[in-house]
Every structure is written in structure tokens, then in C-alpha cells.
Amino acid sequence: xxxxxxxxxxxxxxxxxxxxxxxxxxxxxxxxxxxxxxxxxxxxxxxxxxxxxxxxxxxxxxxxxxxxxxxxxxxxxxxxxxxxxxxxxxxxxxxxxxxxxxxxxxxxxxxxxx
Amino acid sequence: xxxxxxxxxxxxxxxxxxxxxxxxxxxxxxxxxxxxxxxxxxxxxxxxxxxxxxxxxxxxxxxxxxxxxxxxxxxxxxxxxxxxxxxxxxxxxxxxxxxxxxxxxxxxxx
Numbered sequence: 001x002x003x004x005x006x007x008x009x010x011x012x013x014x015x016x017x018x019x020x021x022x023x024x025x026x027x028x029x030x031x032x033x034x035x036x037x038x039x040x041x042x043x044x045x046x047x048x049x050x051x052x053x054x055x056x057x058x059x060x061x062x063x064x065x066x067x068x069x070x071x072x073x074x075x076x077x078x079x080x081x082x083x084x085x086x087x088x089x090x091x092x093x094x095x096x097x098x099x100x101x102x103x104x105x106x107x108x109x110x111x112x113x114x
Numbered sequence: 115x116x117x118x119x120x121x122x123x124x125x126x127x128x129x130x131x132x133x134x135x136x137x138x139x140x141x142x143x144x145x146x147x148x149x150x151x152x153x154x155x156x157x158x159x160x161x162x163x164x165x166x167x168x169x170x171x172x173x174x175x176x177x178x179x180x181x182x183x184x185x186x187x188x189x190x191x192x193x194x195x196x197x198x199x200x201x202x203x204x205x206x207x208x209x210x211x212x213x214x215x216x217x218x219x220x221x222x223x224x
Contacts (some may be wrong), residue, residue: 033212035214038181040122041216041217042118042120042201042214042215042216042217043158043201043214044214045211045212045213045214048210048211055210056208056210058211060115082173084136091157091158097213098209099116099146099205100144100146100163102160103160103212105145105157105159106157107156107157108157
């Protein structure tokens with residue numbers, strides 16, 4: 001399967017713990033996006049990378065969230081000191097290039113903070 | 115004000131019906147526009163891009179009205195397999211941030 005993959009698919013954690021998610025984009029895609037989706041809502045943009053450079057972050061992204069894409073391939077999203085409000089589906093998407101290009105989404109990581 | 119507004123529905127229509135969804139956006143400098151489809155518990159997938167001149171793909175027609183800042187999706191001859199949530203997507207003025215609407219739920223009934 002050469003699509004976007006995410007790991008883990010599910011994560012249950014206690015409030016206050018740190019969690020890290022991984023995304024492996026389609027290999028030739030240079031753009032990578034992170035989104036958060038809660039029930040009944042559309043995906044909410046968090047951040048995006050062009051190769052290894054993080055070029056934009058949502059103003060809604062608190063300083064507890066950090067993302068990296070060290071070699072321009074896979075990416076990680078870390079949430080520190082998780083809160084119950086962080087419970088959501090975290091989606092990763094990749095695309096070949098600019099805004100005209102289709103984004104291919106991974107299956108997501110479902111986070112539950114207890 | 116939200117970047118993208120959509121009527122969440124639900125829309126329940128019989129097979130063969132024509133159904134239309136609208137979506138409004140707030141940033142007149144938005145670069146690109148799309149409709150994505152999301153099936154229950156699945157990831158979103160691109161349905162079609164929306165061009166200024168309007169575009170059609172089989173039973174699906176998308177329109178963009180920049181003056182009134184809305185986009186629309188028309189589905190003709192609805193099939194059971196069209197049942198899904200349809201997400202309106204608009205980019206920022208830089209084209210780098212993608213804003214999704216809340217989605218419109220469609221159920222096609224036999």
C-alpha cells in the first residue's frame with residue numbers, strides 16, 4: 001500500500017501525559033499537512049510542511065503542540081501535557097505541490113484523553 | 115466569523131433525485147476551492163476541484179461564485195453510494211492553509 005500511513009491508529013492516554021504520532025506521506029509528496037477533526041466537524045488545519053520546513057501553523061495551535069519533519073519524509077506530531085479537549089482524530093495528508101493539488105489523507109490517529 | 119460555512123443537513127433524498135449543497139466563505143482572496151467526500155469513520159477524499167468557470171464530472175457539477183463568495187455542488191441522479199458527508203474546502207490567500215466546512219450529510223434512500 002503506497003498511501004499515507006499513520007501510527008498509531010488509536011491512542012488512549014491520561015491527562016497530563018505526552019503523546020507522539022507519526023505520519024508517513026506518499027513518497028514523492030513534498031507537502032505534508034496535519035489536521036484535527038472532532039465529531040460533527042470538518043478537519044481543522046493545524047500545520048503544514050514543505051519538505052522539512054514548517055511554513056505555516058494555525059493560530060489555534062497551542063504551544064503544547066509541536067510538529068517536525070526532519071528529513072522531509074515522515075513527520076511527527078507531539079502533544080505535551082495532554083488535556084481532555086485534545087481528544088480528537090488527528091489526520092495527516094500529503095500532496096505533490098501547491099494548493100491546486102489533491103491532498104491524500106491517512107486513516108488518522110484517534111486520541112482519547114481520560 | 116468562520117472561514118467556511120456549510121449547512122450540516124442532513125439531506126435525505128430518494129434515489130434518482132437531484133440535490134444541491136452550498137457553501138460560503140469569508141476571505142475574498144482565497145486561492146482554491148474543492149469538494150471532498152468523507153464516508154463514515156473514513157478519511158476525506160477529493161471529489162472535485164472547483165474552477166471559476168464551473169466544472170462537471172459525470173453526475174457532479176461544481177460552481178464558484180467569487181462575487182458572492184460561495185461554491186456549490188450539484189448531484190444529479192443520486193445513487194445509494196452517494197451517501198456520505200460532503201466537505202467544502204477553501205484555501206487561505208497564500209494557498210497554504212486549507213479550511214474545511216463542517217460538512218453536509220447526505221443519505222440517499224432506496
